[in-house]
Amino acid sequence: MFKAQVLVAHRIALALFFAALFALAAVNMQWDWIPDYAAKILQGLAKTIVLLISTSIAGFILCIPIALAQVCGPKPLAWLAHKFCTIIRGTPLLLQIWLLYYGLGSIFPYVPGLREAWIWPYLIDPWPYAFVALTLSFAGYEGETMRGAFAGVAKGELEAGHALGMHPFTILRRIWLPRAIQRVLPTLNGELILQLKATPLVATIAVVDTYAIFARIRQETYIIYEPLLLLALTYLLLAGLITLLCKYFEAKSRARLSS
């Protein structure tokens, strides 16, 4: 196995350059607000991460029937699934979030009895709308990706399952789906990062995520540049974590698929 060498000239130079940049920023810029807001920042970070993970998982689960409907479903279902993907992918996420929050949010109060129902406190909270909008968005993009992945699994592999007397659902669960996921792993990395970068949009409907915290810091301290820098660094680190995780799974599956 080839292992990249860490200590080579250009890497050392780069590291020194960034260390110097970091030192300059630490000395010359204003960071004294960080301790005051540390707890809030961590809370916002937790919200961003929870939102990312929950909507990615829910969106991925939702994308499976959407993709399957397009690959082997009856015509009306295939049409519906295709249109869903087209609309989700063809409109800005910001608009989808607002349509859900302001649109549905303004209809619900007129539904008789809803105001007294147990679900009402959740319906006036922006959280569920953020969750649903991000989930639908991820499902729309992944539905299209998974459609291609399902269609790309060799027909013979599925035939082998049928010939052994396996139930179609067993074939889906044990062969078709794992094989399709193997195929989307490389693209999944990019799409998870896009999903991460879509999360700040929920700040527009008053969900207090990482971005919203930093916006508040800027308003309250009149410090403009430093919070933005730290915010950028935060998202960069999260994106790096996602990439590491995906690379790990990719390497694992590639080891199986190559001779």
Add this chain to the structure above:
Amino acid sequence: MNKKSATPARADQPVVDIRGLRKSFAGIEVLKGIDLQAYAGEVIALIGGSGSGKSTTLRCINLLEAPSAGSISLFGTPLQLKPCSTGDLQIADRAQLRRIRAKLGMVFQNFNLWPHLSLEQNIMEAPMQVLRYSKGEARDAAHALLERVGLYEKRCSYPATLSGGQQQRAAIARSLAMEPEVMLFDEPTSALDPELVAEVLAVIQGLAEEGRTMIIVTHEMKFAAQVANKIMFLNEGRVEEEGTAQQIFGNPNSERLKQFVSSIK
């Protein structure tokens, strides 16, 4: 293992009984009424030029291909078929089809092993999911079968790391794990490098010597002559001639078979 289900068919009754099998693809008839009977313990070789319909015939037996007309009886039970919107026949009772498929081992030209599973897992999958074997039972059976096809050392390898011959032997082991009553081979050596053909044929020959019922589509004429009790020569969707190897290769009747036999010598 004593999970062998199903009552054995009576000796005087074919385990595979196909009558008047027809199949059209997009209006072109590739099978024009095939009759095929296989009795327990028989080895039948289907031979013929490409496009003669031998693979399609085999794939219709376990309904991987939907026939357009005809009747299929397996183990004494007729498959319940009904016409579907495309004009082909489709199975009326899917559970019946799955039960029957579980007793028909199928070996494909392209092996069709599952790349995301190790050899051992490939073989354990169907017994666990279909026959409800425990993991331990399935693994013991898989190890015994891998031993038998000479791949025990490779049990934890993934298919992509194996040669075509090894993959095909593993695929045969996967079919055998279901303890099938009939084995169907669809050109099992056609996708192999010439030097790998022998190892796969040796495994199939071993199965024939055990007295298994097998239907083999093949281009290996010498092999067909060696293992088959009956050879069926297909031409343009019809059974042109059938008989023992002696009759087919030594004393062909029809013009087409004479040509075919002389062309492969």
